[in-house]
Amino acid sequence: MYERTLNFRSEVIALVKSIPRGRLMTYGQIAALAGSPRAARVVGGIAHYGDPALPWQRVVNKKGYLASGYPGGRRGHLAALENEGIKITNNRAPIESLIWWPKTK
């Protein structure tokens, strides 16, 4: 279906908005839930050019490392995450314990 692409952007936005404070999701995870498991890059693209008001600070890469293009750089990203109670060590977040799954238990 050709409306898959339109849904993709909407899904990504909806997913990002649904991430609770203090929780994290990965780009690949969001991409997969939005319908394209290998479109992690696209999520990054939406993050940069899309709606800046969304809580993108709760989105990190699979290793838990911070985003380079975040406003203020990794430093700004780090500050935003620590502001939510997430402890960052060496530019990396403990995603294993903070990862958030919207529909999974």
Next chain:
DNA sequence: CGTGTGACGCGAG
């Protein structure tokens, strides 16, 4: 309207 780049991820070598 066509092309390039990007806040990523994973398989192969």
Next chain:
DNA sequence: CCTCGCGCCACAC
């Protein structure tokens, strides 16, 4: 263990 390359979609120019 490491480095390299492809895939994916959106958005800027």
